[in-house]
Amino acid sequence: MATPFRKILKTKDFVVTAEAAPVKGSNVSKAIEHIELLKDKVDGLNVTDNQSSVMRYPSLGVCLLVKEHGGEPVLQVTCRDRNRLAIQADLLFAYSRGVDNVLCLTGDSIDVGDHKEAKQVFDLDSVQLIHLIHTLNSGQDMAGNELDGNIDFCIGTTATPSADPLEPQLIKVEKKLAAGVEFIQTQAVYELDELKRFVEFVRKIDDKVKILGGIVPVIGAKMAAYMNDNVPGVFIPQHLIDELAQTPKGTGVAKGIEIAARMIRQMREEKICDGVHIMFIGREEKVPDILEAAGLL
Amino acid sequence: MNNCIVAFCCEHSAYPAADLAGKLKLHYPENLRIIRVPCAGRVDLIHILKAFEKGAAAVMVMGCEGGACHHMTGNTRAKERVKYCNLLLREIEADGRLVAMFNLSPNAPHKFVGAVNEITKRIKESGR
Amino acid sequence: MIIAERKPMDEIKRMLAPYKKVLVAGCGTCVTVCWAGGEKEVAILASQLRLARSAEHNEISIFEASVERQCEREMVAEIKDKVTEVEAVISLACGAGVQTMSEMFEDKPVFPGVNTTFIGMPEKEGLWVEMCGACGDCFLDRTGGICPIVRCAKGLLNGPCGGTRKGGKCEIDPDKDCAWVLIYRRLEKQGRLDLMRNYYAPKNYRAVKRPGRIQAAKA
Secondary structure, three states: OOOOHHHHHHHOOOEEEEEEOOOOOOOOHHHHHHHHHHOOOOOEEEEOOOHHHOOOOOHHHHHHHHHHOOOOEEEEEOOOOOOHHHHHHHHHHHHHOOOOEEEEOOOOOHHHOOOOOOOOOOOOOHHHHHHHHHHHHOOEOOOOOEOOOOOOOEEEEEEOOOOOOOHHHHHHHHHHHHHOOOEEEEEEOOOHHHHHHHHHHHHHHOOOOEEEEEEOOOOOHHHHHHHHHHOOOOOOOHHHHHHHHHOOOOOHHHHHHHHHHHHHHHHHHOOOOOEEEEOOOOOHHHHHHHHHHOOOO | OOOOEEEEEEOOOHHHHHHHHHHOOOOOOOOEEEEEEOOHHHOOHHHHHHHHHOOOOEEEEEEOOHHHOOOOOHHHHHHHHHHHHHHHHHHOOOOHHHEEEEEOOOOOHHHHHHHHHHHHHHHHHOOO | OEEEEEOOHHHHHHHHOOOOEEEEEEEOOHHHHOOOOOHHHHHHHHHHHHHHHHHOOOOOEEEEEEEOOOOOHHHHHOOHHHHHHOOEEEEOOOHHHHHHHHHHOOOOOEEEOEEEEEEEEEEEOOEEEEEEOOOOOOOHHHOOOOOOOOOOOOOOOOOOOOOOEOOOEEOOEEEEEOHHHHHHHHHHHOOOOHHHHOOOOOOOOOOOOOOOOOOOOOO
């Protein structure tokens, strides 16, 4: 049985989480492979919610598998595909099955995904979602009805420290902190100074929230350029793209892991933040390599 | 009117050029119908389309060169309209090249004739 | 005003394929201003259709008529005689106009010749941008006059999202501004950023229960 995430956040010096994206289809064998590979190496395993607006096996489904296999899941909930009724209903189900850590996100737009003609819901935004979960935690639904059964989610959210312009993003972070979150997993950071400044900003407002810096390894200059143009919230600086362009053919993955591990070491040694959130989508099997290179195993 | 070429000729440029071509007995197709306009910019989309409706094989819009338009931007507006007209024709699977803009000066009778010959060539190429 | 865009030609031709006598009906208000369905556009479409059908050796008789506002029964009645003469009508008015015509001439097929797209304004000549989502619960007092429902691609009330592109452009389109960055800049200019710091509760999406219906109080 895994240690509850909330407890880890309170007691561990450097928290480590990773991400697993569900696959397309009803065949969960790959998801189970990744769960088995990572569950004991990380403190929490995030499961994405129709990530990049690509339809996949539901986050909640894989979270249940994580629990079944003895891991600690973090349920990612976006606002893109479900209205307030569906979100509340899903959360009731999640809690009843022991999935009690939630990451609140707005969600990528439909246009970046593979069902480009679908209706975007966005009945709620991420800030409203945080408030909603607090309401559930207090024993009521959004309409003020009493709920039968105790609910106590550990609530987290995202932030984008490298946003440009940054000020509007920070105002939103303020609102999220005011609503009350126990952890923040940031979008990918590539400049630790930006992360430092972000953490300082948050600390002035809330000294208890745990901040996990997001790491998305980049394995090639082309991939980096692609991500800059196509992945929302990602800003890879030119000097990193140049470093990647220098790497000999076939060593891109190793280089990406090296850079990621280097950053994680620095984050930990300089106590820049409270932990790391590793997102290596499509290459979950390489995450242990990063953890090892970063000295976290 | 069938299968003629309609040429909207600006009175400051193409019309005198056409006149000069006539005086010099330069040869150009008999089926050319010249319509004198105060400026190429006076020609609107519907005039061009109506010309085709009435059976024209092609339509020319002829105006002053570059910055020589007596009405400042008449020739540039005409150019944009002709471009849009190409689109309107392509939309109905007609040959967009059968409407074209030409710019010339009033003392360019050979250029005038050259333009008419160019359009005649396009009519042949479009199979009409 | 309402912005519309003429439908693709192949759609229009498909709709009119079975008919030999058709009226193209324009409107003198919104669709005239946005160059989609005014008198000029009626004349151009009519001409294109005659040329196209003639080239297909399937001649069509096209009549043209415009009214000041196609969403007013009184005004539509003015072209009643023209409608009775034809087999079908293609209206270049917005959806409200098309439906008013359909209602008034129930025995005639009335087709939409434009796609009605949004409520907006000309940003510059020939470029129309969406401004209002007709949500029935106007939020503009809280966002410095910039609508987050339609100008934010996700309709967020507590924006921006984390996907804003460099320089404050929208996640979905690098040519579009992030509405929340615009809101931030506008409120900052006015010294009212406190409005952006407020938490806004989930929107009442049932402010207008479609189909909308408003009864004015009698004078």
